[in-house]
Amino acid sequence: MTADNTPASNETTVLEVDGLCVEFSMRGKQVPVLSDVSFNIDHGRTVAIVGESGCGKSMTALAIMRLIPSPPGRISSGKILFKGENLIEVSERRIREVRGRDISMIFQEPMTSLNPVYTIGDQIAETIKRHQAGSAASVRQQVLDLLRLVQIPAPERRISEYPHQLSGGMRQRVMIAIALACEPALLIADEPTTALDVTVQAQIFDLLKDIQAKRGTSFILITHDFGVVAELADRVVVMYAGRKIEEGSVEQVINDPRHPYTRGLLRCMPQIKLDPVLAAEPLAEIPGTVPDLLRQSKGCSFAPRCPSVTAKCIEMPPMVQLGEQRSARCWLAHEPAATAEQYV
Amino acid sequence: MLNVRDLKVHFPVAKAGFFARRQVVHAVDGASFEIPRSKTLGLVGESGSGKSTTGLAILRLIKPTSGEITFDGRTLGDMDSETFRAMRRRMQIVFQDPYSSLDPRSTAGEIVRFPLDIHALGSNAERKERVAEVFSLVGLRPRQMDLFPHQFSGGQRQRISIARALVLQPEFIVCDEPVSALDVAIQAQILNLLSRLRDELNLTLLFISHDLGVISHICDEVAVMYLGKVVEKAPRHALFRQPLHPYTQALFSAVPTRNPELKGAVKRIRLQGDIPSPINPPSGCRFHTRCPIAQARCRSEEPQLTEQASDHLVACHFPGQDISVAG
DSSP: OOOOOSOOSSSOEEEEEEEEEEEEEETTEEEEEEEEEEEEEETTOEEEEEOOTTSSHHHHHHHHTTOOOTTTEEEEEEEEEETTEETTTSOHHHHHHHBTTTEEEEOSOTTTSSOTTSOHHHHHHHHHHHHOOOOHHHHHHHHHHHHHHTTOSSHHHHTTOOGGGSOHHHHHHHHHHHHHTTOOSEEEEESTTTTSOHHHHHHHHHHHHHHHHHHOOEEEEEESOHHHHHHHOSEEEEEETTEEEEEEEHHHHHHSOOSHHHHHHHHHSOOOOSSHHHHHSOOOOOOSOOOOGGGOOSSOTTGGGOTTOOGGGGSOOOOEEEETTEEEOSTTTTSOOSSOOOOO | OEEEEEEEEEEEOOOSSTTSOOOEEEEEEEEEEEEOTTOEEEEEOOTTSSHHHHHHHHTTSSOOSEEEEEETTEESTTOOHHHHHHHHTTEEEEOSOTTTSSOTTSOHHHHHHHHHHHTTOSOHHHHHHHHHHHHHHTTOOGGGGGSOGGGSOHHHHHHHHHHHHHTTOOSEEEEESTTTTSOHHHHHHHHHHHHHHHHHHTOEEEEEESOHHHHHHHOSEEEEEETTEEEEEEEHHHHHHOOOSHHHHHHHHHSOOOOHHHHHHSOOOOOOSOOOOSSSOOSSSTTTTTOTTOOHHHHHSOOOOEEEETTEEEOOSSTTOOHHHHO
């Protein structure tokens, strides 16, 4: 999955999210939690969705799986086209077929996402049995193959073990095995390694890359860490307060971010710096916190925290197109950063 | 300022049966380091490496099994509880989780004031004034004193924790993963606050974290822990420029980075498997089960922490070897 700058127009689009809006009714009001979110994912590619907590990353993933709790939530408009089929309009029965078979998800917490009273073999087999017919022996064989695919040592022994007998990294591998059981076209990974140690995280990343190369699976990777993005993704969607505020290839967004929020996120992350002078400088801060969705203003939602705010920002800026699949929602999107700043 | 010699903390495990052998978790198993006054030592390692236990044992929040801890030239272990209590005024701690480390039924002002009450310092009015003073020091408004913890965001709660640690004007603070539970943008705010306070108040810090980015930002010196032992200790720049222990090298190469300079400099090394159980730590060098350059000697003989370059200590029989070739 080496990044490749050319827009992949000739590749097949697996998923197209178009103008997605989600509302929650809170205290008798309809509160928009996602507004006009659009992006595409091509076959065998990885799109990272980046932002602070509460900006709508996980909500986007849940909307794609149609897992938004309803009520209070509801998809109020937009399209989610999976291989041409609008998932918002399909029946509950059809979406259950899609879930787990065509699109599946890995969650952040491998400790709480597995059922403690079933063996991991049973839990992987459950997904296979749900979506396809087959003898017990053939299902068992598939489970063993999956355990090998996710590089769990001694699969014949592990298949009959319970989640508590496995380490965190091994549990996350089981989660990945469950997600991959039916060879989905799209895998959504919601902060898949946040709960893991860094050496284990590196192992899981290698595994995901390996699977993508072997099977051509597309990934949506939800994260707040631009290091992870640079490691795994081809394209980036940056979200803030329920809106997409910047989109582009990994190189474009990391080397030439056009939205002040993206710049802020890139600068505030403490990084290993070999230069002692750079390392001693204070970190750039994004002042304040993510806005309360109940009290949204009409203007740019980042304006109260933005260092480049102007009078114009009381109006919501449009999504400025800067190239094919390259855009930023800012009045100043055409201007590169004022000073020659280093984001790396 | 602080000197830790051969610190050991062992926890007994519940026996599997009446005749079963009593097992022991070697959480910290012979850790040694010292922190000079107004310096910050970073303690880095994966979960289960014993870094938090070390921090707690220094403050005697956990009783060490053996080892010697001296603070400002005085041995903490020999003190009676009265003297130790007076000493504890000078040593404080900030915990990782800003949600569970604050009493939900006390107001922010009461939480910060509580240490003053315990040590019976100052009159009522003086205590109140001091609390207001630390509130503004950590960037909270004094009128927020009457609010309860749930009314604050995660970052603000961590500011309350820091205020509580600072109210007694300590010289030494253990920061146990103080930013791990916070959002990225908030992490930067709290890290900057801690470095500013350290410089202004001349604090000595033991900064525990698993995040090498955070560690490289705030620490003067870094100690790397693996399975209860310090395996490498060096000034920040020496360590990040040239890690000598194979575990440190592997740890650095595992950090996802967008810095092309680092990407080129650090070759990919992948460790197999997980950190072994601290109940039966491996013989010899504890890292030998996962080490790409392990040899027969590493399985039998435990390497000691020795000085390889100035101030750069490593516990390895083959320090500085290029392990990416072997791996």
